[in-house]
Amino acid sequence: MADAAAGRCSRFTPAREAEFYAAVLDLLREVGYNALTMDAVAARTRASKATLYRQCGSKPELLVKALRNQKPVPIGEIGTGSLRGDFHEMVMRADDSRMEQDTSLMRGLAMAVRENADLLRALRELLFEPETTRLDRVLRQAVERGEIRADSPTLEYVPHMLVGAVVVRGLIDNQPPTQAFLASYIDAGVLPALGA
Incomplete structure (x- = not known):
């Protein structure tokens, strides 16, 4: 709250x-x-x-708060009882057109952070760190349920894998990320990498 x-x-x-x-x-x-x-x-x-x-x-704080405000649901509020279910629910809560808009927006901001330390700090403090903390909680719950090993070397790279799939799809496939693509990516890449 x-x-x-x-x-x-x-x-x-x-x-x-x-x-x-x-x-x-x-x-x-x-x-x-x-x-x-x-x-x-x-x-x-x-x-x-x-x-x-x-x-x-400030301007950076305002923009990051705007980005955070439009998120469909915080990761921490999803609890399906399985890691696969949680990841798929997270994907299904974001619609394809919103993801396309957000991806283009984030690529533009990625260029701006190279010249603006305040924007980078705001993105980290107000957007990335809270989401990473929530994602860590989801992963810890999966460890507690026995779905993944606590010593899995992949655990620390899950945020990079998820964000990377969203941001890079346009560069590699010349297509925006979609629910179907991300669900398939999770099943084919993220979960096997975790040993789930």
Whole structure:
């Protein structure tokens, strides 16, 4: 619950917050990170610039909170009773068109982090670290159930494998990631690598 509160522009209702963050991401897709200004965000979202800084933080924090806000469900809230089930449920909660948009957005941000340490820090602290912590919890539960070995050398690489599949599919196959592709990738690559 604290996680959700930390990502929120606190004076917004949930409906206004969703609308606000969607507008932020739409603007980011249109102009890219470097051309995005807080003035443009304020105009697009009908919020004052002072409110943006006071309630949502800096530009990097705002963008990462917007990315996190649109996630369909945190990994930690999925609990099917099996690692394969958890991974497949995670994939099924994200629709194909959203994944395509997000992948293109993340590729653009990956270029921007090379020149912006604040953006990289915000991505790590607000998006990657919480998700990696939740993924570690899912993997620990699989170890406790006896699905995978605790000493599996693959455990530490699971986040890289999952993110890599999403981000690199367009480069290798010239296609966006899809639910079907990711489910197949999990079954053919990730689970066997874990010994599951």
